[in-house]
Amino acid sequence: MKPSGRNTFMHSLIAGTHCMQRIMAALLMLTLLSTPATGTADEAQRTEYRIKTAFLYNFSRFVVWPEATLQGRSKFSLCTLGSTLFGEQLDTLTGKTVHGKTLVVKRFDRPEDILDCQLVFIGQSDELGETIWILKERPVLTVSDAAAFTEKGGMIQFKVVDNKIRFRINVDAARAAGLTISSKLLSLAISITGAR
Amino acid sequence: MNIRDLGKVSIRWKLTLLIVTISTVSLLLASVAFITSDRINTQQTASNNLHTMAEIIAANSSAALLFGDARAAQETLGFLKAQQHIQAAAIYGMDNTVFASYRKPGIAIKFPESGIQTENTLFRGNHIELSTHINYEGEQIGIVYLRSNMKAIHDRLIWFLGIVTAVLLVSVLVTFMLSTRLQRIITDPLLRLSAIARQVKTEKNYSLRVLGENEDELGNLIIDFNTMLDEIQSRDDELSEHRAMLEERVMQRTSELEIANSKLASSKEQAEAVARRMEYHAHHDALTGLPNRILLNDRITAELAHARRQHGMVALLFLDLDRFKIINDSLGHAVGDQLLRVIARRLGNCVREEDTVARLGGDEFMVLLPRISGSSDAGRIARKVIDCLLDPISCGGNELHITTSVGISIYPYDGTDAETLIKHADISMYRAKELGRNKAVYFTAEMNAGSRKQLALENNLRQATAKNQLKLVYQPKVDIFRNTIIGVEALLRWEHPTMGMISPMEFIPVAEDCGLIVPIGEWVLNTAFTQLKQWHKAGYTDLTMAVNLSSAQLSRPGLEDVVAKALQAADLDARMTELEITENVAMENLEPAIAILEKLKNMGVSIAMDDFGTGYSSLSYLRRLPVDVVKIDQSFVREIPDSHEDVLIAQAIIAMAQSLNLSLVVEGVESVRQLNFFRQQGCNVLQGFLFSKPVEADEMLRMLAAQSAPGTVNLVK
Numbered sequence: 001m002k003p004s005g006r007n008t009f010m011h012s013l014i015a016g017t018h019c020m021q022r023i024m025a026a027l028l029m030l031t032l033l034s035t036p037a038t039g040t041a042d043e044a045q046r047t048e049y050r051i052k053t054a055f056l057y058n059f060s061r062f063v064v065w066p067e068a069t070l071q072g073r074s075k076f077s078l079c080t081l082g083s084t085l086f087g088e089q090l091d092t093l094t095g096k097t098v099h100g101k102t103l104v105v106k107r108f109d110r111p112e113d114i115l116d117c118q119l120v121f122i123g124q125s126d127e128l129g130e131t132i133w134i135l136k137e138r139p140v141l142t143v144s145d146a147a148a149f150t151e152k153g154g155m156i157q158f159k160v161v162d163n164k165i166r167f168r169i170n171v172d173a174a175r176a177a178g179l180t181i182s183s184k185l186l187s188l189a190i191s192i193t194g195a196r
Numbered sequence: 197m198n199i200r201d202l203g204k205v206s207i208r209w210k211l212t213l214l215i216v217t218i219s220t221v222s223l224l225l226a227s228v229a230f231i232t233s234d235r236i237n238t239q240q241t242a243s244n245n246l247h248t249m250a251e252i253i254a255a256n257s258s259a260a261l262l263f264g265d266a267r268a269a270q271e272t273l274g275f276l277k278a279q280q281h282i283q284a285a286a287i288y289g290m291d292n293t294v295f296a297s298y299r300k301p302g303i304a305i306k307f308p309e310s311g312i313q314t315e316n317t318l319f320r321g322n323h324i325e326l327s328t329h330i331n332y333e334g335e336q337i338g339i340v341y342l343r344s345n346m347k348a349i350h351d352r353l354i355w356f357l358g359i360v361t362a363v364l365l366v367s368v369l370v371t372f373m374l375s376t377r378l379q380r381i382i383t384d385p386l387l388r389l390s391a392i393a394r395q396v397k398t399e400k401n402y403s404l405r406v407l408g409e410n411e412d413e414l415g416n417l418i419i420d421f422n423t424m425l426d427e428i429q430s431r432d433d434e435l436s437e438h439r440a441m442l443e444e445r446v447m448q449r450t451s452e453l454e455i456a457n458s459k460l461a462s463s464k465e466q467a468e469a470v471a472r473r474m475e476y477h478a479h480h481d482a483l484t485g486l487p488n489r490i491l492l493n494d495r496i497t498a499e500l501a502h503a504r505r506q507h508g509m510v511a512l513l514f515l516d517l518d519r520f521k522i523i524n525d526s527l528g529h530a531v532g533d534q535l536l537r538v539i540a541r542r543l544g545n546c547v548r549e550e551d552t553v554a555r556l557g558g559d560e561f562m563v564l565l566p567r568i569s570g571s572s573d574a575g576r577i578a579r580k581v582i583d584c585l586l587d588p589i590s591c592g593g594n595e596l597h598i599t600t601s602v603g604i605s606i607y608p609y610d611g612t613d614a615e616t617l618i619k620h621a622d623i624s625m626y627r628a629k630e631l632g633r634n635k636a637v638y639f640t641a642e643m644n645a646g647s648r649k650q651l652a653l654e655n656n657l658r659q660a661t662a663k664n665q666l667k668l669v670y671q672p673k674v675d676i677f678r679n680t681i682i683g684v685e686a687l688l689r690w691e692h693p694t695m696g697m698i699s700p701m702e703f704i705p706v707a708e709d710c711g712l713i714v715p716i717g718e719w720v721l722n723t724a725f726t727q728l729k730q731w732h733k734a735g736y737t738d739l740t741m742a743v744n745l746s747s748a749q750l751s752r753p754g755l756e757d758v759v760a761k762a763l764q765a766a767d768l769d770a771r772m773t774e775l776e777i778t779e780n781v782a783m784e785n786l787e788p789a790i791a792i793l794e795k796l797k798n799m800g801v802s803i804a805m806d807d808f809g810t811g812y813s814s815l816s817y818l819r820r821l822p823v824d825v826v827k828i829d830q831s832f833v834r835e836i837p838d839s840h841e842d843v844l845i846a847q848a849i850i851a852m853a854q855s856l857n858l859s860l861v862v863e864g865v866e867s868v869r870q871l872n873f874f875r876q877q878g879c880n881v882l883q884g885f886l887f888s889k890p891v892e893a894d895e896m897l898r899m900l901a902a903q904s905a906p907g908t909v910n911l912v913k
Contacts, residue, residue: 051264058262061333164264184259188268 049086051165052158053093056143059156060098060119062185066178069118069139076101079117081108082125111135119143128152139178150193155179159190166190208376208383215375216368223367227360234356238349239324243317246326249279250340254330257287261295261330261338269296276300281344283323287330288339295338305343322346385414389421402429470848477845481555482831483533484540490780492554492562496614499566503607506567511574513563513581514603514621515543518633520559523596531592533834538589539598546584547577558701562621571606571638578602578636599634601625610639653706656692661715666690668723669890672899673742673861673883676875681903683740685776685883686724687890688716708748717749718758725766725773727893732772736900742774742804747781751788756795763799770800774825778806790821797822804861808849819856826853830864830884837873850877 056078070076076098080086084107096103098118106117111131114120115138122131122144132153135142142155149157150170155177157168172194174181186192205213253272260268269287276282276298284305286297294307318325323345330338385408392406402425408418479491487495496512503510517539524532536559543553543561552564563581568574582602588595603625611617620639628637660666670684690698707713721743728741749755763770775796781789793803804825805818828849835842853860862874865884874882888899 055263058259061262062259166265182259184256185263188259188263188265 045085046087046089048160048165049084050089052145053086053089055158055165055167056090056119056121057093057096057098057103059141059143059185060103062182063141063174064180064182065099065118066139069178070099070101073101075104076119077104077106077117078119078121079106079108079114080121080123081111081114081131082123084121084123086121114140122146122149122154128154135177137176137178141174141177141179150191155181161190168193170194207386208379211379211383212372212375215379216371219371220364220368223364227364231353231356231360235349235353238352239319242324242344242346242349243326246317246324246342246344247328249276249282250326250328250342253285253287253340253342254328254338257296257340258330258332258337261287261289262332266296270298272296273298279344281348282342283345284341284343286341288341290336290338307341319346322350382414385410385418389418393421396425402432470852473845473848481540481557482829482842484537484555486540486544486561487552487554489554489556492552492556492564493614495552495564495566496617499564500607500612500614500617502566508566509568509570510607510617511565511568511571511577512605512617512621513565513574513578513636514605514618514625515561515563515581515600516625516629517559517561517585518599518601518629520598524559527592527594529834531594534591535589535596535598538591539585542584542587543581546580551577562618568606571609574604574606575636575638578604582634582636601628601633602636603628603639604636605639653698653703654710654712657690657703657707657710657712657716660690660692661712661719665692666716666719667892668720668727669892670727670896671883671890672888672896673740673881674887675880676871676882677880679903681900682738682881683742683774684728684896685742685744685890686720686727687744688720689890704746708746713746713748714752717746718762721759721762722765725762725768728772729766729768730893731897731900732768734897734900739900740772740774740802742776744776744806745781747778750777750781750792755792756799759796759801760799771802774802774804776804776806776827779808786820793822797824823858825859825861827861827863827883833862833864833870833884834866836870843873846873847877850879 060076060078078090078093078098080090084090090105093103094105108114108117111127111134114131114135117140119141120135120143122128122142125131128144128146128149129152132142136153142149143158144154144156145158146152146154147157150168150173153170153173155170155173157170159166159168167189168191169181169186169189170193171181171186175194252275256272257269260266260272273285273287273296276285282298282300283303284297284299284307286307287295289295297307299305315328316326323343326340326342326344328340328342329336330340385406388408389406392404396402396404405422405425406418408415410418479488479494480486481488496510499510502508520532520535523535536555540553540555540561543563547553547563548565550566552566554562554564556562563577565574565577568577582600585598585600588597590596603621603623605611605617605620605624607617610620624637624639628635631637667689668686669689670686672681673683673685674680675682688700688704690700690703692698704713707716724741724743728739731739745755759773759775763773777789777793797803802824803822804827805821805823806827807829808826826849828846832842832845832849836846837843850860859881860879861881861883862870862879863883865871865874865882865886867886870884871882871886891899
């Protein structure tokens, strides 16, 4: 499936974003492969979250939402809950296209606010369990850095392995929420929770 | 093999070579096309396979790329281990760095570092390189690079080449075997044709044919060849037929020639035969076969000698047919001649065996009655002769009643020599006519004295010369090959006011007797020569003039002077003149005649022998006489070509004239058949009524003028 070939008008509209994405990806790769050991902690952290930003976006592309969720929407909402280390970098995703919808970045602090999001990065929060409970079986992809996130009912959990950012996936949680995670994404996960 | 050398190779091998070459070349071309096509297909397939592989890698590695998971990407390349032909593979990120790679063990390949942004497939001799984009949702996220060896393709190619070579070899072999057999379809008829053609050439046998049942061009060729042979054979047959005919004709001609040669070879024999024949003709009348005057003279002389010894008696009967001239003039020569023959036969039948009936000429006959016992015997026989002729004679559809007048002279009463006796018989015959015809009259002495006719003639002749009653007429001599008048013969005419035309035969002897022949002869020569001169002046300068000489002229000395004077007077070239003598004239006085003729000839005058064949035509005499021209007498010409005998005589005379190198003139030509006969015999100068009767000088000039008018006049009437 190549959406770009389907409609030339649309293709030209999103050309600009593609270009940006390419630069982004290039930067990401550069960073990944030649992580400067001499860099400051801030810098390393920024790099990490820049990669995670790209991951968030890519997750959205490898997950299929139920038809009813995206139907009638014009926006794809990528939200954060609580405080995160993404900073401004997340905003670079704004305007990208996910499943034919325009991506918007929203930042929330209260769990009840995120019900209308399609993807939620849950930051440092004391109310992780509550949040997971609230979102349970709702078609919202949950991502977090939090340890044992997937065991707790979260869907994707970042984990740094060998200085590389990897992730774990709880397939059951996603499935319970009506989300379908691509096998390609699954094949990249360092661990997968839930029945195969 | 050199193309030039091919010319020496047989057509069989040429055809085989042709077929094998063509089939091999076409098979080669087909193989090349097949292999090329297969190679293109194989490459396409290889390229497609490689592409599919790359697509799989791209699809499987997209997530790994997106999430920077090199290990996972590496895993996607793991399946390549099972693909023997893949030498290397790599996944590039968007920064052109190798994200993941695979190398077949034992192969050291450096991955290209840049320039592979584009998607393409490269066939590089022994390997294929393929680069294709890795896309995710319409966005390029990296590049797959694959490198495959071409071994499979090369192996396949080698395999195919092997098969093609084998097929080629087998097909060449099969083609060769087939073509050596199939070419015979074409070559066999050709070789048959060639063999037969060579056989025809060497054996010259045109009856040979080529067998062939094809209906193609070769069949047509064979049919045409056979048709050609048919024609050659028929021509050959025709030719040999012609040759046989020719040979036959040559043989025939040869035998004819041999016959002619043997005839000629025995020229002595022939000359004798001719002489014998001439001897006969010299002594016999050509028309009636009766003895002529010469033989009669001999017999008379002989009988007179006998009678002298025995004191016997001999009688002569001179016969002249009454009114014969009328018959001759009114019914024609032919009837007259036939009549004469009948009369001659009757005469022979009604006299005794020992008697001689002779024809003197014209309608005059003489009967010699030897050993009579008295005058009355002669009278009795004369009466019988007259009676014999009284019976009507049917001739040419006419009943002719003939009477005759007979004069009788008897030895020893009326004369003791032949000449006198004949003369006296002649005179008494005239007497018989005077007495009313159909009578026999004995000679009496008074008759001799008063030969009235002779006297009358003599008197008239003297007046004639004075009164210009004599005149000359001219008969042309024609060269039938040139169709021109080449000369004329001058003929003397006496036109008596009351007696009418008198024949020279009648008055010349009288003139000779009384000496008038000399002035008359001179007059004739002068007149003729002057006339010729006039014609020469008129432009007919080639014309010659022939003048007859009488025996009296020839026997008198000084003839040559007379001739010379006449030539001088007329200012004429002697070579344009010709003097004609009769055989008998020359023979009577041979030696002087020869002398005079020699002189005349030396002057340039031609000498012609007139009436040849009627007199003493002895060849030995003829050779002694200085004769230039021989004139065949009309008595021989008359019955040509109907009379075989006359034909033979004419041919003999012609042959003789040719052998003696004498010119020849034919007299008395009256018919076209005679003309054709003499034309065939090669005689060119002819004279006679067929061309013209004797005409007067004016008429002659008109004829000359007419013939000189270009190409319009045929001299033959």
